[in-house]
């Protein structure tokens with residue numbers, strides 16, 4: 001099994017358990033369920049830098065990145081830095097995240113929040129809404145065309161935006177639905193962990209203009225962003241580069257200042 005297959009096998013067990021612990025009807029009663037969501041795509045459209053900064057403690061490719069930062073401070077710092085949105089990894093086993101991280105981030109800032117998760121069941125979409133997310137990630141590589149359509153329409157009906165992640169042309173071809181606003185090209189091959197910004201550049205020309213293009217993973221300098229902007233990218237998802245420092249918010253602030261200079 002490759003890492004993605006392992007993550008999904010574990011996720012299936014986890015979701016089954018979560019559904020038993022907290023029935024969907026209970027999620028729908030959350031005080032956050034009816035809150036007005038914040039549009040990430042609007043922020044990206046109107047931003048010169050387009051940074052989506054991630055809270056990421058560890059990862060399968062890098063092991064520990066930073067276990068010492070407090071998600072409350074990270075969210076506040078990212079907001080102060082002027083990022084467009086924050087991505088919160090909620091997977092526990094492989095990334096050290098949790099739904100509590102999402103809740104804490106929600107309580108500490110007014111940024112659009114992306115629930116960064118391996119979504120394989122509609123339950124997780126309702127869960128994202130109940131825990132304060134504004135955007136969900138759908139990964140084309142782990143979903144069928146019908147699932148992408150159904151899950152993105154469910155998200156839309158809950159006023160959640162969808163960032164649809166692709167790795168290649170095949171992923172992209174099965175993912176073009178009106179219920180999706182943003183297409184993210186992941187520069188990290190989730191099977192081998194190899195990172196190449198060429199993936200974004202190569203796919204950019206076949207992403208229709210109706211979608212906001214986001215480049216994800218492996219971005220560590222402003223020069224790469226300036227180059228990717230030439231290919232039409234408006235959003236840039238950055239995790240490790242900020243989280244590996246002792247002050248993720250400050251690191252994002254310096255990065256954005258340099259980018260907008």
Ligand SMILES: O=C(O)c1ccccc1NCC(=O)[C@H](O)[C@H](O)COP(=O)(O)O
Pocket residue numbers: 003054056059060061062186188190193216217218219237238239240241
């Ligand atoms: O980051 C990993 O090692 C990883 C491995 C397997 C599946 C997903 C993985 N990462 C999720 C992400 O997409 C990244 O956290 C995100 O794009 C930020 O990437 P980076 O800036 O390189 O930390």
